[in-house]
Amino acid sequence: MREDRRADELRPVSIDTAFNRYAEGSALISFGHTRVLCTASIEEKQPPFLRGTGKGWVTAEYGMLPRATHTRGSREAAHGKQGGRTVEIQRLIGRSLRAVVNLEALGPRSISLDCDVLQADGGTRTAAITGSWVALRIAINKLLAGGTLAADPMIGQVAAVSCGFVDGIALLDLQYCEDSKAAMDANFIMTPDGGVIEVQATAEDKPLHWDQFMQLKQLADKGIRDLAALQLQAASI
Secondary structure (H helix, E strand, O other), X not given: OOOOOOOOOOOOEEEEOOOOOOOOEEEEEEEOOEEEEEEEEEEOOOOHHHOOOOOXXXXXXXXXXXXXXXXXXXXXXXXXXXXXXXXXHHHHHHHHHHOXXXXXXXXXXXXXXXXXXXXXXXXXXXXHHHXXXXXXHHHHHHHHHOOOXXXXXXXXXXXXXXXXXXXXXXXXXXXXXXXXXXXXXXXXXXXXXXXXXXXXXXXXXXXXXXXXXXXXXXXXHHHHHHXXXXXXXXXXX
């Protein structure tokens, strides 16, 4: 049913890490026509709730540019607050990255990941998580190379991919035209060795059985492994 790829294939994925001269880490990631700009910024200070401890913090912000979709959306700043979807996604990105960082080893500093969607064609949150890991890895590499950190606080990789059933067929990495009509779509946030950090899954018209969900999990396993290899290549590890 797919003209450009098999059911178990990712869209063409590219990760450019050389576009920002100022950020400690950056990754412009593309999943097909979805493009997300991820930058990592290091601050030598803790958030207030961690003061008095030796722990660091990793957090994220997410937003879509006004013309990232078919019609122009207004900037959230114009409304004076972030929308619920934005808050949910940026919290997800932060949780996903903290799951693979030893915050004690990071020390009393903060790293912020800014994820800006330049163009959306499905899977913006999965692209943001996957690209943010690369930006974070590069930023921490600089702390290690400069002697600021004696030991690597990153304890693993994390990537994310969407899967879903479209017209009864399980598909990996849904673009918008597939996601919008999927009977079930799921976002898998995982480590390349099969560890699950978070799964978001919804059946749209009727319940799907557990064996069908496991079909999606098998697709996600393959997609995460493929993405992890691309992440390592981009971060030059």
